Amino acid sequence: MTNILTTETGRYVVQVYVGALSQHYEALSVEASKQTSSEEIVQCIVERLQLGNTINYELAEVVGDECGQECKERRLGPTECPVACMLLWPKDTDSTEDRYRGDVSDFHQKKKKVVDFALNQIDNAMSKISSKLLVIHK
Secondary structure, eight states: EEEOOTTTOOEEEEEEEOGOOOOOOEEEEEEEOTTTTTHHHHHHHHHHHTOSSSGGGEEEEEEEEETSSSEEEEEEOTTTTTTHHHHOOOOOOTSSSSSEEEEEEEEEEEEEOOHHHHHHHHHHHHHHHHHHHHHHOO
């Protein structure tokens, strides 16, 4: 079950599991607003863990069962807002606390796979070439 915590300033606390990226931490908490992007949260965690270039990392929304087994994983785009995602998680109506669950949802920071990173770079290059060809064609 995942709690949505808020600060005195009305911002939210996003807990991100870092797993094998850190020998010292299982998860890190980041204060964020509804408008904070996943890219900004990744940047914050990469800086805290001194991992180097943020382009090598991404945030994933993970839904697991109550036994802790990962069932589904969805990579968040760099402009997606994790707090907005959290607020969409199903609410546990049996509890008086402000708890959300959908079996169990949380965020994980992961190192991008080299193939995905390379394909993304190729897509970006191709779209730049296409737009330049379109300008030349006109």
